[in-house]
Amino acid sequence: MSAQKIINFTPCPCQASQNGNYLAFWVKPDVLVNKFIDEPDGICNIFRCRAGHVIPLARKDIGTWMADIDDHFRESHPPLTSAQAVTEANRCYFCYDAPCTEACPTDIDVPGFIRGIASGNMAGAAIKILQENIFGGSCARVCPTEILCEHACVWTKAGGPAVQIGALQRVATDWQMAQPTHPFIRAPATGKHIAIIGAGPAGLSAAHGMARRGHDVTVYDTKPKPGGLNEYGIAAYKLVDDFAAREIEFLLGIGGITLEHNKTLGDDLSLDDLARNFDAVFLALGQAAVNMAGVTGEHLPSVRNAVDFIAELRQAPDKSALKIPRRVLVIGGGNTAIDAATQAKLLGAEDVTILYRKGRAQMSATAIEQNWALTHHVVIHFHAAPVRIESETGELCVVTESRRYPADLVLRAVGQKFHPLDGLEIENGRIKIDQNHATSHPKIFAGGDCVPGLDLTVRAVQDGKCAARAIHEFLGCD
Amino acid sequence: MADLTTYFAGIRSNNPFWLASAPPTDKAYNVERAFRAGWGGVVWKTLGEDPPIVNVSSRYGAVSLGGAAMAGFNNIELITDRPLSVNLREITQIKRDWPDRAMVVSLMVPCNETAWTKILAQVEQTGADGVELNFGCPHGMSERGMGAAVGQVPDYIEMITRWCKSHSRMPVIVKLTPNVTDIVQAARAAKDGGADAVSLINTITSITNVDLDSMSPCPSVDGRGTHGGYCGPAVKPIALRMVGEIAREPALRGLPISGIGGISSWRDAAEFIALGAGNVQVCTAAMHYGFRIIDDMISGLSNWMDGKSYSRIADFQGLAVPNFVHWDDLNLNYKSIARIDQDLCIRCGLCYAACEDTSHQSIATSNGDGARHYNVIEAECVGCNLCAHVCPVAACITMIPVHTGLPALTWKEHPNNPSSPHFTGTTDRA
Numbered sequence: 001m002s003a004q005k006i007i008n009f010t011p012c013p014c015q016a017s018q019n020g021n022y023l024a025f026w027v028k029p030d031v032l033v034n035k036f037i038d039e040p041d042g043i044c045n046i047f048r049c050r051a052g053h054v055i056p057l058a059r060k061d062i063g064t065w066m067a068d069i070d071d072h073f074r075e076s077h078p079p080l081t082s083a084q085a086v087t088e089a090n091r092c093y094f095c096y097d098a099p100c101t102e103a104c105p106t107d108i109d110v111p112g113f114i115r116g117i118a119s120g121n122m123a124g125a126a127i128k129i130l131q132e133n134i135f136g137g138s139c140a141r142v143c144p145t146e147i148l149c150e151h152a153c154v155w156t157k158a159g160g161p162a163v164q165i166g167a168l169q170r171v172a173t174d175w176q177m178a179q180p181t182h183p184f185i186r187a188p189a190t191g192k193h194i195a196i197i198g199a200g201p202a203g204l205s206a207a208h209g210m211a212r213r214g215h216d217v218t219v220y221d222t223k224p225k226p227g228g229l230n231e232y233g234i235a236a237y238k239l240v241d242d243f244a245a246r247e248i249e250f251l252l253g254i255g256g257i258t259l260e261h262n263k264t265l266g267d268d269l270s271l272d273d274l275a276r277n278f279d280a281v282f283l284a285l286g287q288a289a290v291n292m293a294g295v296t297g298e299h300l301p302s303v304r305n306a307v308d309f310i311a312e313l314r315q316a317p318d319k320s321a322l323k324i325p326r327r328v329l330v331i332g333g334g335n336t337a338i339d340a341a342t343q344a345k346l347l348g349a350e351d352v353t354i355l356y357r358k359g360r361a362q363m364s365a366t367a368i369e370q371n372w373a374l375t376h377h378v379v380i381h382f383h384a385a386p387v388r389i390e391s392e393t394g395e396l397c398v399v400t401e402s403r404r405y406p407a408d409l410v411l412r413a414v415g416q417k418f419h420p421l422d423g424l425e426i427e428n429g430r431i432k433i434d435q436n437h438a439t440s441h442p443k444i445f446a447g448g449d450c451v452p453g454l455d456l457t458v459r460a461v462q463d464g465k466c467a468a469r470a471i472h473e474f475l476g477c478d
Numbered sequence: 479m480a481d482l483t484t485y486f487a488g489i490r491s492n493n494p495f496w497l498a499s500a501p502p503t504d505k506a507y508n509v510e511r512a513f514r515a516g517w518g519g520v521v522w523k524t525l526g527e528d529p530p531i532v533n534v535s536s537r538y539g540a541v542s543l544g545g546a547a548m549a550g551f552n553n554i555e556l557i558t559d560r561p562l563s564v565n566l567r568e569i570t571q572i573k574r575d576w577p578d579r580a581m582v583v584s585l586m587v588p589c590n591e592t593a594w595t596k597i598l599a600q601v602e603q604t605g606a607d608g609v610e611l612n613f614g615c616p617h618g619m620s621e622r623g624m625g626a627a628v629g630q631v632p633d634y635i636e637m638i639t640r641w642c643k644s645h646s647r648m649p650v651i652v653k654l655t656p657n658v659t660d661i662v663q664a665a666r667a668a669k670d671g672g673a674d675a676v677s678l679i680n681t682i683t684s685i686t687n688v689d690l691d692s693m694s695p696c697p698s699v700d701g702r703g704t705h706g707g708y709c710g711p712a713v714k715p716i717a718l719r720m721v722g723e724i725a726r727e728p729a730l731r732g733l734p735i736s737g738i739g740g741i742s743s744w745r746d747a748a749e750f751i752a753l754g755a756g757n758v759q760v761c762t763a764a765m766h767y768g769f770r771i772i773d774d775m776i777s778g779l780s781n782w783m784d785g786k787s788y789s790r791i792a793d794f795q796g797l798a799v800p801n802f803v804h805w806d807d808l809n810l811n812y813k814s815i816a817r818i819d820q821d822l823c824i825r826c827g828l829c830y831a832a833c834e835d836t837s838h839q840s841i842a843t844s845n846g847d848g849a850r851h852y853n854v855i856e857a858e859c860v861g862c863n864l865c866a867h868v869c870p871v872a873a874c875i876t877m878i879p880v881h882t883g884l885p886a887l888t889w890k891e892h893p894n895n896p897s898s899p900h901f902t903g904t905t906d907r908a
Contacts (some may be wrong), residue, residue, distance in 0.1 A: 086545065087545055089546050090545035091545075093826045093870050094828070095825075095826040095827050095828065096826070096827030096828060096830050096831035097827050097830075097843070098827075099825060099850070118544075119547075153826040154825055154826045155824075157824035157825065158824045158870065317532070340733060431880060
């Protein structure tokens with residue numbers, strides 16, 4: 001610090017820095033930016049706070065700063081205290097035919113579970129949630145409640161903020177997960193065996209639903225860990241403390257579910273074999289492929305898929321070891337674009353800009369998501385459609401019709417798509433199903449992001465739940 | 479600006495708000511604070527004989543409702559646990575320092591004339607404006623033959639009141655227990671004994687809750703509980719009814735009534751006064767929020783009176799009494815129906831659930847345009863008000879009088895009433 005102290009220091013406006021006890025409060029940006037961008041590879045890494053303010057750390061303080069990168073990725077929405085939960089629960093009007101329940105893709109009896117929280121009946125509250133949505137814990141954290149249940153809350157018409165349904169759902173599901181026993185009891189064994197491909201929310205929701213009904217279930221997944229997007233795709237600050245893995249451990253508490261990892265349909269598994277060897281098959285393949293931006297230069301080495309960037313970040317044991325360049329451009333307008341941009345900023349990138357080809361209203365990221373990025377000093381440029389990506393001058397650059405955006409890393413977040421599959425009827429690029437989640441193959445069912453519909457965790461869970469019911473009937477049970 | 483001065487049982491106070499005999503009026507320190515805050519008077523917490531009684535820990539139970547604390551409140555505290563001489567000295571000092579405020583002293587001694595004569599003389603020396611006889615405390619003291627044990631026997635009320643009137647120049651207010659079948663008998667006994675006024679209600683015998691872990695009634699004293707006295711907003715309806723009963727009783731006309739029971743706001747106070755009370759006493763609200771609530775009580779009552787052009791408390795005192803009638807004096811031909819303001823409606827459906835499940839199936843639900851709508855089926859609505867009460871939005875559901883074109887008809891005159899001169903049916907007796 002002594003060298004910098006002679007400069008005209010200004011306080012770092014970054015909240016994370018102010019919360020820390022390290023020597024990051026004093027910054028003279030011009031001088032220090034020059035210092036660090038002079039580094040050979042142009043990588044600024046840990047020497048910038050999340051708002052892009054440069055942190056003048058003495059070497060002895062670097063350890064403190066590295067520990068603090070985890071603080072950047074602390075939970076975006078901390079849980080309610082039990083007192084807050086009761087106060088909030090008491091705001092619920094206990095509506096008849098409640099609009100929030102109607103808005104919930106998994107039909108959770110929202111007033112019912114909230115009443116349990118208000119009365120101190122946590123077990124009753126939790127079961128009401130989990131019987132409709134076994135991923136109630138992660139949905140409480142990742143659901144865009146502002147466009148679903150909380151958007152429908154009558155309080156928004158009564159002049160107040162909506163009841164914090166997501167936060168209350170978390171209180172009840174967290175309570176349940178802290179209990180030593182699983183809340184559901186398996187029905188007697190049926191002797192039926194079902195294969196599920198994909199251990200994401202759709203696949204495991206179906207697995208739990210079928211295991212509950214007494215069937216044996218084997219779940220195959222191409223990845224080394226279960227969880228799908230909950231494990232690999234959701235922003236780190238939405239599911240902290242390894243929640244995705246802990247929730248699956250809880251879910252597996254029902255028994256009767258076997259997980260098989262690193263098994264890929266087409267390579268290690270074939271639909272025909274599965275259909276032959278199991279009583280039924282449920283495909284919950286997700287969307288393994290990504291859309292291309294469709295411009296030249298997309299294959300340059302510093303152009304990456306945002307989902308890969310997020311997956312790498314989610315799986316990194318030490319986020320401070322991840323290198324992030326100074327200037328990051330994100331192409332896209334969905335939640336993946338928001339998550340990638342914000343996390344790039346939190347890792348220490350100095351300038352992060354989202355380029356979206358349409359206007360604010362068309363952005364599929366909700367207003368709350370947009371604001372989340374903006375308050376983390378991510379810049380969003382609307383009506384900015386890339387026409388090409390170039391590096392002719394040695395500097396990577398995304399070019400739109402009106403201007404050039406120099407960058408050190410470009411993240412592509414223009415949507416994912418279903419990886420083509422032979423042998424089943426396809427509709428709008430995804431597996432065609434009927435109202436019972438049945439595909440064109442008599443023993444194969446499908447749900448989640450690999451079938452047409454909203455790409456939301458909660459909708460995938462609903463698909464799994466409904467498919468389990470349909471397969472149960474298909475097997476001639478009940 | 480309205481004049482809030484009252485002369486209750488001959489005792490002047492600059493506003494009708496007194497603090498009831500209770501913990502807030504147990505010591506000079508509290509009463510000083512109350513008077514500084516603006517309270518018109520106090521009834522000093524009940525004095526008894528030395529040696530003082532002993533209190534327990536803990537002392538209060540409460541009922542909270544939907545997150546609102548102390549909708550109902552109960553206590554198992556007894557009368558003052560401080561030596562009589564200390565109380566008398568402090569009362570003297572406070573009355574000397576605050577001559578314009580009402581100082582009434584609550585008393586409770588054993589049921590013999592000597593005991594009452596002795597303590598009355600001691601209180602008289604303090605300069606206090608009057609005494610209130612505590613015939614209401616439902617716990618602890620009643621088992622010793624005092625408090626509610628006296629208040630539940632009209633003959634005792636009359637006897638002790640007469641002793642007090644004959645041994646003291648001070649106005650005597652008799653505080654009545656609600657734990658009786660007929661409050662009018664108790665009030666009549668007080669009047670017959672020469673009481674200058676009655677005050678009511680004292681607390682209602684109660685257990686607020688049971689601790690389901692320790693299985694102790696609450697408040698719990700070392701794992702056991704006892705019944706206590708219930709008060710607070712939840713008891714206001716019971717108190718209003720009893721005040722109204724006394725106010726409309728012809729034999730008790732002119733007997734001043736100090737209204738007590740769940741009064742938390744100027745509006746509550748105005749309601750008690752409209753039903754005949756000459757002033758009011760407050761306790762739970764002050765214990766809940768502190769003495770500063772008096773500001774809004776005074777200004778709210780004053781502003782309301784100005785708006786109604788009432789210049790003095792007496793101008794509206796008792797105006798609701800003639801309208802407090804027996805059920806068979808109500809007009810059976812009056813009809814009102816509910817109306818739901820669709821612009822204010824937030825579509826919570828509570829009115830529908832209440833009416834459909836528990837009333838007259840008079841609300842229709844529709845979801846035609848994607849939004850819920852709730853509408854009153856006017857032909858089915860009996861005007862019961864339930865929907866309006868459950869609605870969380872103020873003024874969204876209102877009760878609209880319907881012109882029936884029929885003359886007023888009471889049960890006394892109704893043809894279905896066997897006792898009516900217009901009875902059209904047949905009875906077994908006939």
